[in-house]
Amino acid sequence: MRLTPSEKLTESEVKSGMNFVIKEGLTTEAVTTLTGGAFLVAMALKLGASNFQIGLLASIPTLSNIFQLLAIFCLQRFRNRRYISVISAFFARVPLIFVAALPFLFTAGTSLTLLISFLFVHFFFSTVTNLSWTSWMKDLIPEDKLGSYFSHRSRLIQIISVILSFSLALVLDYVKEAHPNAEMMVYSIMFFSASLIGFAGIYFFTKTPEPKMELSEDISMLKFFKKPLRDKNFKKFLLFNSFWAFATNLAIPFYSVYLITVLDVSLSYIIGLNILSQFSSIMLIRHWGKLSDKYSNKTILSFCGPLYIISMLIWPYTTMPDSHVFTFPLLIIIFILMGIANAGINLSLANIGYKLTPKSETVTYFSTRTMVTAFFTASAPIIAGFFADFFAVQELNWEIQWKGSEGDFMIPLIKLENWDFFFFMGACLAAFSLRKLNQVSESGEVHKHVMVSEVKLAIQKKTRQKAVAISNKIYKPASFAKRRAI
Numbered sequence: 001m002r003l004t005p006s007e008k009l010t011e012s013e014v015k016s017g018m019n020f021v022i023k024e025g026l027t028t029e030a031v032t033t034l035t036g037g038a039f040l041v042a043m044a045l046k047l048g049a050s051n052f053q054i055g056l057l058a059s060i061p062t063l064s065n066i067f068q069l070l071a072i073f074c075l076q077r078f079r080n081r082r083y084i085s086v087i088s089a090f091f092a093r094v095p096l097i098f099v100a101a102l103p104f105l106f107t108a109g110t111s112l113t114l115l116i117s118f119l120f121v122h123f124f125f126s127t128v129t130n131l132s133w134t135s136w137m138k139d140l141i142p143e144d145k146l147g148s149y150f151s152h153r154s155r156l157i158q159i160i161s162v163i164l165s166f167s168l169a170l171v172l173d174y175v176k177e178a179h180p181n182a183e184m185m186v187y188s189i190m191f192f193s194a195s196l197i198g199f200a201g202i203y204f205f206t207k208t209p210e211p212k213m214e215l216s217e218d219i220s221m222l223k224f225f226k227k228p229l230r231d232k233n234f235k236k237f238l239l240f241n242s243f244w245a246f247a248t249n250l251a252i253p254f255y256s257v258y259l260i261t262v263l264d265v266s267l268s269y270i271i272g273l274n275i276l277s278q279f280s281s282i283m284l285i286r287h288w289g290k291l292s293d294k295y296s297n298k299t300i301l302s303f304c305g306p307l308y309i310i311s312m313l314i315w316p317y318t319t320m321p322d323s324h325v326f327t328f329p330l331l332i333i334i335f336i337l338m339g340i341a342n343a344g345i346n347l348s349l350a351n352i353g354y355k356l357t358p359k360s361e362t363v364t365y366f367s368t369r370t371m372v373t374a375f376f377t378a379s380a381p382i383i384a385g386f387f388a389d390f391f392a393v394q395e396l397n398w399e400i401q402w403k404g405s406e407g408d409f410m411i412p413l414i415k416l417e418n419w420d421f422f423f424f425m426g427a428c429l430a431a432f433s434l435r436k437l438n439q440v441s442e443s444g445e446v447h448k449h450v451m452v453s454e455v456k457l458a459i460q461k462k463t464r465q466k467a468v469a470i471s472n473k474i475y476k477p478a479s480f481a482k483r484r485a486i
Helices: 011-035 037-046 051-078 081-105 108-140 143-178 180-207 221-230 232-249 252-262 267-294 297-319 327-355 359-391 420-437 448-485
Strands: 395-404 407-417
Touching: 011 037, 011 081, 011 108, 011 143, 011 180, 037 051, 037 108, 037 143, 037 180, 037 252, 037 267, 051 081, 051 108, 051 232, 051 252, 051 359, 081 108, 081 180, 108 359, 143 180, 143 267, 143 327, 221 232, 221 359, 232 252, 232 297, 232 327, 232 359, 232 420, 252 267, 252 359, 267 297, 267 327, 297 327, 297 407, 297 420, 327 359, 359 420, 407 420
Parallel strands: none
Antiparallel strands: 395 407
8 A cells, every 4th residue: 555645646536535535534523423412412412420420521522632742753763644643543543432432341430541541542533633634734735725615515515514413313212212221322323433434535545645744854843842832923814813712612512411401301412403594504514615715714703703793702601591482493593603603614724724824834833733723622621520519509680660650560681590601702712713813914904894885786786686587487478378368
């Protein structure tokens, strides 16, 4: 098996490689769906996980990114990103087999401890894979196609995630209802299947061509990290990215916990809401990609950021004062807004990171950004999990009281309790982080109002065209019938 880099890639090799990157992304998404999200939370709760353990589980994927020094050392030592990706991906898949065997070998408490340990190993090696892969993609994908290509790839990935996650949710709900003792066996099958799909995905790594790395020969680790931190514009972007990551991750990991424990929503409904969110992303991500190429990624972020903050602020109203007739409609609105916003936010953050990175310093800049944001992303759910028990017995009410001759009238404005505090605090910190975005400079930057105005004009034009087309379909048959009558 030949895994050595090529001095120069032909146009056909690049095109073939881009196709294999999409296929590898689909297998990786299948692994992520089978072993994470609401399914992992439900499995952990089934094993008796505490709030802190849930927070720890949520932090592991990003906490492991702090150990990217090993990945950097490997890249400097071997200069072969495809080889490193293949080896590290293999070792990342192996722990999933052991997780699948846990319910058959140990008690619930021991299984939970080992689950956290094996998942840490899984994400540790995945970190090495991700760093190598990102540097690899920077050199493989043409820069003028970044937005449209990765939006297309993300769209296909989300479609796979939607189909797989909803199917699994229906199976799990059926098993919990008809065969509750077999629930843990289903989780085991899911992890074992994930390992097999992950091994299959490694094949696509081996088929994707790799251009030769551009990296300085002799560089100390201290200088390695000094370069991006001396880049003032990149440092401003790093500050914004870190604030945003911390703010949103105070809440994101606990959405599923809130739905399961507070609202008592079944897995199929939870996955249905997630699918609704992903469908919103799928419908708009292609447009965000085109808009980011036409305008700027910063413009997309300044529009999508407030949308996501609004979705966070709606959460407390789903149980104010308790579950009510509008709870589910509000959840639908929340997940639609999250999907629309996340599509633009994730795409724009990735693209700005690529654009602000010098081609010869891809590993340096990406690893610095990943390690710094990983610290803030991982610390948020751990802090939230640690203080969750404290806020579980706290309550904050804000209401308007009207006193008149006919009695008192109360209008509740907001009620915060339990997880609501983290949703509200996360929204406030996210709003603060958007102020940092204004300090970041991006080439080709266009003000948000220009993009909004042009998009509104485009929508109005399409609406008029469709209205004319519909009226013609109605008018022409009527005119024809009238002429025949004459």
